[in-house]
Amino acid sequence: MATTIRQIASAAGVSVATASRALNGAPSVVDRTRERVLAAAALLDYTPSRLGRSLATGSTGNVGVILPDVTNPFYTSFLAELESVLGAHDRGILVGDSHESSEQERALIRRMSGQVDALVLASSRLPDADIVAAAARLPVVLANRLLDGDAGDRLELPERLAQITLDIEPAFAEAVRHLHALGHRSVAYLDGPPQSWSGRQKMRSLERACRELRMPLAVAATATPDFVGGRRALASIDLTHTTAIIAFNDEIALGLLSALRDAGVEVPARMSVIGCDDSLPEGLAWPSLTTVDSSARTLGALTAAAIVEPKPHHTATVPTRLVVRDSTAEASVLS
Template structure:
């Protein structure tokens, strides 16, 4: 098995230069880097990852912590982040907090002990002291699908109030005056923001059907309760906090004999792939899911590559934190009575 010394000898450089090509390629001149990479390929050299991590003082991994890995929204976010990490020969370690703040805190602690280069996190509620401590001790963190608030971090999110306005305005324009918002828990900032936006955009009454989670199961339960009401007591349309809830509502009400959209119009949120493939194609507020992950990862690596301020090894980095906010758009399909598009 080839050693790093063999690569250095073949490329005519020092062992330190080979190490820089492997760990800090931006610090090596292009011609020299190409020569070293050619030697690595010719010798089929396989670096010892444990040794590389020990020498660099950090692993070649970044953490990604999301509330629900079964939600296709977060799968697409992870895909975008992995595309960026892969170009840097860095592995994304995906963790599922299960919408548990305690579990999320444990994963943040493990990220530090495993010496990850940085962490992407979509907090269960609002980023708290565990994130603050991680940043204070020198690990870069970027918030996903959240505003930075008081933390002074980079963050990438979507204007959820704008998304709520789009959904409610669309339903109002279809003549619906009795709406229901299915989503929750409302302690989750996105769920609350989407409801707030819906309330801003229309004079229609909006009943809140709060759920314990944003899942198909919770959507079915809410849809069954709505379908079992008398027509006079039932909302004319439903706006759901995500597509999983909307798909659950759709399944439940159609099983109860209601016609969508004639008896009940439905709008979801996220525009996951399953939305267009539903039995009644689902109108949904689209978020740029993979783009969220890609931009968040680019911001994280930008901070990782930034030099530190003078002082201790874990002193703050010379990095300008940025808040990137995407605007959502509405994809109109049959579930709300519109033309099937998207």
């Protein structure tokens, strides 16, 4: 049974009110009394109740984190770093999975808003106006998302809205140049969810890089941004004219590698494949996957910092880079 503050007060020989003030660091408590209360708390292994503290201070000590897919290893790394930094500052987290659904994301925001001091929306699928409305109620940190005015909307951004983005363009341009240097003269792209902000940035980056190198870009949709979606997307690729494929994320790329293997298409001898996020455990992809490192842990650390040390209208950017491994090689000659 948990130790109560009444037991602490009894052991220290003070009133419950004095014990409470001492544990909360009130300056009105003399040092000798405070030391006696803290010694009694340590002896009885007292852990303050977050619920009790929230009733007294109006602060829950918790942060709500909403992810589009909690099973995606990119978000696993992001969440691990976020939790580590927040935990070091005595903050807890409540995690929700929107399953790529904007309606579910709205429901999670409504459900969490009264239980947390701040919200983290990772790769949010919501329109800008919904995010601004949430930030009007409590601090919000957008991770891997920037408000850029849906349908030309001009919204006044709340001070308590922080935006942490990935600088994806340099690495995607590097990926295209890498393929071009290997002799590939066209690229196929397996796209992610249509409501994904980062997906739009990836598409624009690829279009710009391919245009500069005069490389045709063929775009294929994926039903889901995961392993199954990657396997199914192979049916949308013209294998007779394609020698290189870039995927929206590593999970899609992993499913694609599996489907190519089943189809008898050798990687990289016949097809080069590039993923995005550098999120897969070593040895999971065969051959090892050339990918864009999106620095999930850096994103998590910067997101946590925006909560621990909030600044008005805070923005930050995470750099990305191409990591070349074994899934890309010189282009094959198509008959």
